[in-house]
Amino acid sequence: MVNRSKEFYADFALVIVALIWGVTFLPMALALKTNGVFVLLFWRFLIAFILMSLISLKFVKKIDLNSVKYGLIVGVFLFGGFALQTFALKFTFSSTVAFITGLVVIFVPFLVFVMFKTKIRLYSYVGAILATIGLYILCDGEFGFGWGEFLSLLCAFAYAFEIVLAGYFVKKCEIFTMVATEFLIVCLLSLACAVAFDGRVLPVFDREFIVAVGITATFATVFAFFVQNLAQRYTTPVKTVLILTLEPVGAGVIGYYFGGEILTSWQIFGAIIILVGILVSEIGSYFVQNLRGQR
Template structure:
């Protein structure tokens, strides 16, 4: 039984690694699209189309209409939007390296959220992985020593991502998955429209090549595939390991930026990426060893 659970968790972690790579790969096309379109305009259209697709999937595959899916989706949608919005505005007031590093520190916050709300103990291997993930993020981002509005907003973003990971792990086990996701997307549509009219020129997009490219990639891969994978696999693995795995996002973004965008990816960034990978491996191997040890202990008692 434990071996089967361990195998499922390993497959879930591999799926989340693929999700993190996909999410990171969307950074470049989305960043390019923001040169001719407002961020909230992009978010509005991205999640509007994704919401229609997800609603159709929910109608086809969810077994019943579940009010909890709506309730939990509203909560997760607000949290997710605060993550997007705070990170977006952080880039206006701080260096991108600082924003990437601080928002990535959600990996440190997740264990405390897990313990505070669900009283789940975290293994020593997970803590080692988290520590290495933070060190890797530092080298990967190379942030400067400063603190202002942008850094404060990045902290808000880190908490938002942390809460979203933990609560998704909890809620996804208790309701209809696709309805939960469609509701989240609906919340982001409404809030993005409000922010677009408040801070941009409304929701009318500039229909250029960059917009279409960003929409196709972000809707099909980052939103539909990415969020389905996240919610599904968080049923099988821990929020702490998921947060650690998601530190691969900037690694994926950096590699794509280097090969496709002509961006720099130096020795320190490579070292940071390797340290992050080491942290994920230690957490993964440690979990397997721990479960094997529990299985042997149970066998002895039997």
């Protein structure tokens, strides 16, 4: 049985991760004005890999080959999510991409059921549906279906597999090696795409690049992905993906206060629905656990 206090702290840690990822949207958007997406991803994950490897030296005495294998698999899906989302932005509105990518909150429960035959509670479905409705409203309800939408759908599946597999593998291996390998795979694949699509690897070393890579490599990659993987030892993939829907909420708040972006009352309402969906899932899990404890 999962320790309830550990699950609570894991869920709270995931809230922090989601908010950190939300904060990175604005500096990344500014850096993209002078640098290609894959150039930024390459340097972000290269620095993250180096930092994670240095940290691992303190805790890892022997490299576990299973951890390397699991990190490789998860890294491929993580990169797939980044790459597909990037190309989707070339064909449709960013809000549409954000909404369809957010459908990961619906895909994860079904993947968990299909892959591991894990029963999904009703409150998880309710929370997922509310979060999806909230994402749709937050993204201003722009939706059609073309290449951009199709790529966004594939992106959502890639992220869903990453979350489900990370939650499964992290309980079976050494976490430092797995996460470092994950970063290395994304770094190498980003390098190949930077050469193929951006035509360069060296960045424009302006202030925006330094700030964006500095923040994303340390806080949004080394810290956030390590905490996400660690937290998934104590909570479920369904709750993980629900909590991570806070990312666009955090991005909207930062964009509003620091980037001069405008949030309509309708979008704020969408953000509130996302929060309600997360609370339904969170409170529901504790309610069910307490009922079990009273039997």
